[in-house]
Amino acid sequence: MERGGPVVRRKSRAASARKRSRERAPSPGAGSPPARKRTSSMAEEELQPAPASPEVWGWGAEVRLPPPGESSLLSVSGGNDCGSGRGWVKRTAVPWPVPTAHYNNDSEEDLFGDYDSFSGNDSFLAQVDNMEQECIQSVGLTSCTTNKDDNATVQPAFGDLQLQNIKSNKLIFTTAGNITCFKTEEESSFWRTTGEEENRTLEPGNYILDDLPSSQLLYFEEMNKISSDSRKPSDTKESANDTKSCLNKMLSQLPCPPNAEHTKRNNELSTNTTSNLSKRKSLKDHLKSAMTGNAKAQTPLVSRTKQLKEAVLSEEICVAKKTIETSSVDIGPFYGLPSKVKDLLVQFRGIEELYEWQHACLTLESLQQRKNLIYSLPTSGGKTLVAEILILQELLCRQKDVLMVLPYVAIVQEKVWALSSFGIELGFLVEEYAGSKGRFPPIKRRMKKSLYIATIEKGHSLVNSLIETGRIGDLGLVVVDELHMLGEGSRGATLEMILAKILYISKATQIIGMSATLNKVGDLQKFLHAEYYTNNFRPVELKEYVKIQDSIYEVDDKAKNGLTFSRLLNFKYSSNLQKMDPDHLIALVTEVIPNYSCLVFCPTKKNCENVAEMICKFLNKEHKNHGESKKQDLIKDLTNIGKGNLCPVLKRTIPFGIAYHHSGLINDERKLIEEAYSAGVLCLLTCTSTLAAGVNLPARRVILRAPYIATEFLKKSQYKQMIGRAGRAGIDSAGESILIVQEKDKHLVRDLVNSPLENCYSKLFLEFTKGIQGLLLSLVGLKIARNSEEIYHFMCGTLLGVQQQFLCKEKSLSDITREALGCLIEKGLLKEKMTSEKEQKSQSNLEITQLGQATYKGSIDLAYCDALYRDLKKGLQGLVLESCLHLLYLTTPYDMIYHCSPDWMIYFRQFSHLNSVDQKVAAIVGVSESFITKKASGQAIKKDVDNSIVNRLYLSFVLYDLLKETNIWNVSEKFNMSRGYVQNLLSSAASFASCVLHFCEEMDEFWVYKGLLTELTKRLTYCVKAELIPLMEVAGVSESRAKQLYDRGYKTLAHLANANPETLVKMIEHLSRRQARQIVSSAKMLLSEKTEALQEEVEELLKVPKDPSEDLLTTLP
């Protein structure tokens, strides 16, 4: 075993891991899901090119109306994360994001003009009332749950944590000169001895009042006088304090500054003797009284001294905030976290103790100094836990938001599930940014911090939106899992953009990256200004073998050619079997199954299916008896998902405990198969690279059917990731991999096993339109850089900049940059602005054009922006609106048409069934019936025909059918396409439709498309019954699960959030306890997110705005 062995591991888990993996449902009442993670699917990216930067950067999922006077903020979901986007949009009442500047106006006085007119405004108050009702419902719901079951902590437990903290270490508010900071009592003793400072124990909420505008203070003081007849103030100071404490109660529901939040919550908790609800004054009353109060407040009564005092106070608060930001606030014994976190790790993950390396990494000097960090350990080394602890530190101790970037949609969903329960217990929000989920810009939360879990594409959109709204500083930490993805195609380029922008714009944001497959980290370190930590610890030993003919060799780096002979494969083969299975795969798998699990990686999808069938054909029929009823259940579930259809291959293989797993399956099928495999119902999966990275599945043995992915020879990192799925900690006690090699590939394989991992190279340059051009356009669009000099400066800080000597051999980085800028100007996306003579002499400023703005806001791949513009323009001249075919044609993603080869007979059949309206559409776009007829009959065609148009129309026929049919199975059969492909087409089209919508929003001439595309996007994304949408908003709830839940009466999010997991298990067929708990946790988290959002909206409405007359006065001569 390698160095860095674990201190204390899981309690003898490994010993009988397999056995338990088959009996994994925890006992009733056991509060934790088992340690094993659900898995993920790498989805379509193995098959298709990455979609055309399909994220609607900056503007995400919701259709929202901008506030008066603001344009371009109407947004509709976008997003196709090269993964399993589910194809529907999350729609919630979303408070309009308010620019940060608005939050700092509290010190202004007398801010409302005519209060009476407001209080008389019934519709406005009715709105507030409605909103309040909604809030009360959500809050009430939460409190009800708490009342019902004391143990079921629905209220965030972070309050408890604070309370304990305060009990043991009183929080002291110290003011020394103009330096203000929060200290524990212990710390403050030093200050006390100096005797010069004015220390006072912080009355929870005191500084809420300190932060109030004078007009409000006057009003509250007035109120206090009336209400406290018996309490005669002895002096002014006392009076003020009394006023404050009395008013604290009333203010408990008014907005408080972020740094007041803890103490406020403590106060609420400690004074929680009477029901919150009964104490709660009507919001409408609050609003009325606040307004009346402000109205009564007489401006002249507020002295200059008072104003000055307020100015000093607000400055002090700023300093306090900064102190909190810069010092590492230690609020607990577990790596600065409360010991509750440790308990939760035991409860939710079964992790009792950290590995030695994890401890060493977390206590690194560089982390204490908040330096950026890259760490690298073998697969299954436990990297995630370190990142999660750092995330919790950021959220809880430093009170900053965090972005976690993960490579695939399914992995994001998995993480949202896993961390939601922590969020509920510790009082932070977990927000999903994957598929069609995510709001841009995110809602600004003042009460809780947010953990955004995002795919690379969504993460990019999120960062862009935070930059644009000036909120990037809210991000305290960015964590990137699978950092080696930086070197992978357009997604690597996008990841590089995220990191480069953060490094350039938000220096205080810490970056942490991890991977199992990094080599020569120097460049990455330079790029990220990061320290590096590595260790070769793997908790479960992984033995690597290579099979050549019937000889099995162990990979041994000490051996001369890297391989030592291990054994001969001993299996009797009949001549028939020999013919069917020349590689003796059956011998290899039967050594393992059915007692242990086995993954077989195959080069292609078809090969997966063939191998699964071939194995079943020769397996002993006894295999069928193993867990027979559960396999039947699985077949039933899959048939339900398929609305009565089941893939014949799966029908034949599942009884043997075998299934295939690749992107041809629809998402729900994949999930069911993964779950059945995790639970031991299935013992063997044949798969493509969909299961190659970041997933925790049981696999005693991983077999690589051939050293290829499609026709490409494996890269070392791909090989390492695949074999790394064997022997996962907490699941298996041992792991081994066998790579099957043909004689002809022997020499290549020796290189493969002996060579070091590939270096990670920037893809910004290679991915020209999706890479450097897109980046430069967004730099100008976001005003990060204004001229070529600044752009070049930015580019020097990218990974491409670091690797320029290696990557830019033929052209220098400045040439490349200049060339890319030239292309953007030539395409009419950027223009040079000469504003003054002086500027002409030096650097001209760059400006984004309307087309550029539309392209970048719509996240349109620059390769297609011209075509899109042309198509839309042509559409204006004769858009057919009697059916949605024409609109569908316009929103069929360009990047999918080049990989589509129509079946001409099917095309012809479809064409001949078109009604006259749709025939007209075909004629307008330029596809004639005679062309299709000739193609179908195999005749030669002399005329030059644009294939992209023909293919695009074909794909729009598929989408058209889907909208009419909504049954993916029937449509995929009709068009002879895999259902996975059809589903991917649908979600890509939904994303692209929203991209086109944003494109049109920026172009005045396309205003007419806005309404049409809004509706079309909805239709494409909600390709399920509307009633299921609220349930499907919950992370991990599929269409079929939503249907089951709905049929059992769980019709709303609130139903799910308040469900008892045990009851769910009983009510819902084939739902495990772990799934039930995760569904309930995720629903609670989502509900809490929505409640927060409504509360923020209320607070926003109640906030006293700045007096507009002040601005007028200052501008007057």
Ligand SMILES: Nc1ncnc2c1ncn2[C@@H]1O[C@H](COP(=O)(O)OP(=O)(O)OP(=O)(O)O)[C@@H](O)[C@H]1O
């Ligand atoms: N200290 C620990 N004690 C016991 N189990 C642990 C510990 N740390 C992590 N694990 C478990 O080990 C398993 C693998 O961890 P993780 O997924 O973090 O691996 P990884 O390093 O990210 O691997 P990969 O590179 O393959 O993604 C998980 O099930 C995790 O819960």
Ligand SMILES: [Mg+2]
């Ligand atoms: Mg991992």
